[in-house]
Amino acid sequence: MNLKNRILSLAAGLMIVASIATWTAYQQLSDNLIERWGKQVAEIQVHYDSARLLQSLEREIALARQMARSQALLALARTPDGPLIKAAAIGEMESFRNNFRDHSYFVAFLSNGHYYYNNTSNDYQGQQFRYTLDPNEPDDAWFYRLIDEGRDFHLNVNPDTNLGVTKLWIDVLMRNKENVIVGMVGTGLNLDDFLKDIVDTDQQGITTLFVDMNGAIQLYRDRNYIDFATIIKPEGQKSTIDLLFDSADDKRQILDMLTSLKDTSHTVESRFVTVNGRKHLAGAAFLPAIGWYEVTLIDLSTLLPKTHLWPLIAVFSASLLITLAAFHLVVQFRILSPVLRLGAAVNQVRRGNFDLPPLAKPGNEIGLLAADFEEMTRTLKHSRDELEHKIAERTTDLHSLARVDSLTGLCNRRSLDEILDVEIQRASRQNAGFGVMWLDIDNFKAINDSLGHQTGDEVLCQAALWIQCSLRPYDQPGRWGGDEFMVVLSPCDHNVLRFLSERLRQTVERESANGNLPITVSVGAYLCQPGDSAKTILHEADQALYQAKACGRNTVVIANKDHQIPG
Numbered sequence: 001m002n003l004k005n006r007i008l009s010l011a012a013g014l015m016i017v018a019s020i021a022t023w024t025a026y027q028q029l030s031d032n033l034i035e036r037w038g039k040q041v042a043e044i045q046v047h048y049d050s051a052r053l054l055q056s057l058e059r060e061i062a063l064a065r066q067m068a069r070s071q072a073l074l075a076l077a078r079t080p081d082g083p084l085i086k087a088a089a090i091g092e093m094e095s096f097r098n099n100f101r102d103h104s105y106f107v108a109f110l111s112n113g114h115y116y117y118n119n120t121s122n123d124y125q126g127q128q129f130r131y132t133l134d135p136n137e138p139d140d141a142w143f144y145r146l147i148d149e150g151r152d153f154h155l156n157v158n159p160d161t162n163l164g165v166t167k168l169w170i171d172v173l174m175r176n177k178e179n180v181i182v183g184m185v186g187t188g189l190n191l192d193d194f195l196k197d198i199v200d201t202d203q204q205g206i207t208t209l210f211v212d213m214n215g216a217i218q219l220y221r222d223r224n225y226i227d228f229a230t231i232i233k234p235e236g237q238k239s240t241i242d243l244l245f246d247s248a249d250d251k252r253q254i255l256d257m258l259t260s261l262k263d264t265s266h267t268v269e270s271r272f273v274t275v276n277g278r279k280h281l282a283g284a285a286f287l288p289a290i291g292w293y294e295v296t297l298i299d300l301s302t303l304l305p306k307t308h309l310w311p312l313i314a315v316f317s318a319s320l321l322i323t324l325a326a327f328h329l330v331v332q333f334r335i336l337s338p339v340l341r342l343g344a345a346v347n348q349v350r351r352g353n354f355d356l357p358p359l360a361k362p363g364n365e366i367g368l369l370a371a372d373f374e375e376m377t378r379t380l381k382h383s384r385d386e387l388e389h390k391i392a393e394r395t396t397d398l399h400s401l402a403r404v405d406s407l408t409g410l411c412n413r414r415s416l417d418e419i420l421d422v423e424i425q426r427a428s429r430q431n432a433g434f435g436v437m438w439l440d441i442d443n444f445k446a447i448n449d450s451l452g453h454q455t456g457d458e459v460l461c462q463a464a465l466w467i468q469c470s471l472r473p474y475d476q477p478g479r480w481g482g483d484e485f486m487v488v489l490s491p492c493d494h495n496v497l498r499f500l501s502e503r504l505r506q507t508v509e510r511e512s513a514n515g516n517l518p519i520t521v522s523v524g525a526y527l528c529q530p531g532d533s534a535k536t537i538l539h540e541a542d543q544a545l546y547q548a549k550a551c552g553r554n555t556v557v558i559a560n561k562d563h564q565i566p567g
């Protein structure tokens with residue numbers, strides 16, 4: 001994996017880790033906030049629902065209590081058979097009926113079981129005495145149970161099979177002056193209207209219910225769960241609030257919470273529970289005025305659905321991608337691209353090419369490195385150029401030294417070989433001949449022997465100077481070895497060859513005669529033809545020189561392949 005991919009993978013990994021950590025923290029924070037918010041909502045909702053119920057019932061309860069204290073009714077309890085008393089009592093009942101919200105009432109007397117009732121539409125005018133309660137009749141058991149319990153006030157959701165209605169009954173005991181229970185009065189509220197008003201509201205995600213002291217459900221939007229006629233049901237057959245919850249833990253928690261509310265001064269308590277597989281917050285309050293609990297179930301996922309978080313997740317994801325893209329651009333332009341170009345420049349320098357393209361220099365350590373590298377390359381290039389220049393100079397010097405005779409300063413034998421090759425090729429190319437002179441100092445050995453080697457060297461140097469003086473500027477003389485010299489004449493023809501050979505011989509003879517050591521030279525010359533090889537040329541010139549020596553020295557012989565012409 002290259003550096004770019006590694007950096008990006010590392011960055012992406014770090015961002016993902018950071019994102020997961022942030023997301024986890026966010027989830028916990030939001031759960032915490034939702035929980036606190038939910039508890040406050042539950043508290044407010046509990047207060048609100050309780051207030052609504054009590055507001056609906058308070059006036060009816062007060063009226064029922066007032067009715068229970070009615071002297072006319074107490075008189076009828078004392079004297080059930082007095083027609084006037086009865087008429088006065090029924091008049092009183094009807095008066096209360098007009099004041100009750102439901103325009104209905106009931107009055108039941110303990111002594112004779114007489115049950116009076118009239119409804120909203122006044123169906124029982126003149127027939128308010130409806131029937132006689134029977135202690136052995138299950139449908140009438142509620143009356144005798146309430147009397148037994150001695151609870152002055154009781155709310156009861158109960159169908160009345162005799163009357164054919166299901167109502168929320170407000171039951172208040174009648175007591176005489178001696179505080180002895182003589183009967184019961186009350187009114188009913190139409191259960192459907194009541195459920196619709198109080199618990200079956202359209203608030204999405206909020207469920208309101210009321211349960212009695214034992215947890216039996218009294219008001220709930222689903223009538224199937226309502227525990228009708230709770231008062232007469234044995235424990236275990238009641239439809240209690242714990243039926244709404246899935247887990248045993250939740251059932252126990254809720255019942256504990258209700259108990260705690262009644263026993264302590266807490267006005268509202270809340271717990272998290274699961275209803276139909278969904279997490280709910282259950283808030284509850286005890287209503288001492290009616291002896292019921294108000295319970296509110298808040299479905300948090302409906303009130304605050306997770307889909308509300310999608311924009312947040314989208315913003316979070318977009319931020320993550322934008323950050324990654326920005327990071328990629330920064331890494332690309334500020335680090336990777338300059339590093340790659342620097343790497344290419346290093347390779348180029350390694351291959352010996354110092355002419356670098358301009359390097360990217362971001363304002364960071366890589367930029368400084370690139371600038372230093374450029375500076376280093378410039379210094380290297382300068383050093384290399386200087387070195388190459390010196391090497392070229394030395395090579396030229398060596399080349400010259402290798403081709404110069406150190407004693408006389410003329411070309412040496414190696415150089416003469418090269419000159420001869422160049423001229424042979426040129427002659428073939430241009431189909432033109434050139435001249436070669438081979439000359440040898442006569443009796444040189446005797447000079448060495450008689451005057452010493454040093455003098456011999458001086459004679460050689462002097463002879464070299466005289467040879468150069470007698471030639472044209474572009475002729476090329478050289479020392480072949482010992483006391484032998486060669487001259488390459490180009491351009492040249494027969495006359496030029498003869499003329500220059502003779503002039504050279506005469507110059508040496510004349511000039512040396514002016515000194516104190518006269519010398520002469522023998523010259524063998526050859527006019528080279530196109531196509532002649534070096535071997536042929538040297539052979540011909542050597543033969544001519546040999547003849548010049550043979551002819552008595554201080555002589556010029558021009559060789560001819562066919563005939564030699566002595567000078």
Ligand SMILES: Nc1nc2c(ncn2[C@@H]2O[C@H](COP(=O)(O)OP(=O)(O)OP(=O)(O)O)[C@@H](O)[C@H]2O)c(=O)[nH]1
Nearest residue numbers: 440441442443444445446448453454456457482483
């Ligand atoms: N001083 C000196 N002598 C050299 C040098 N090279 C060769 N010699 C001598 O030159 C002499 C050449 O003699 P030869 O060419 O053989 O004979 P010569 O005496 O010139 O006689 P001919 O050529 O027949 O006229 C030898 O004695 C060599 O030792 C040199 O560099 N310096």
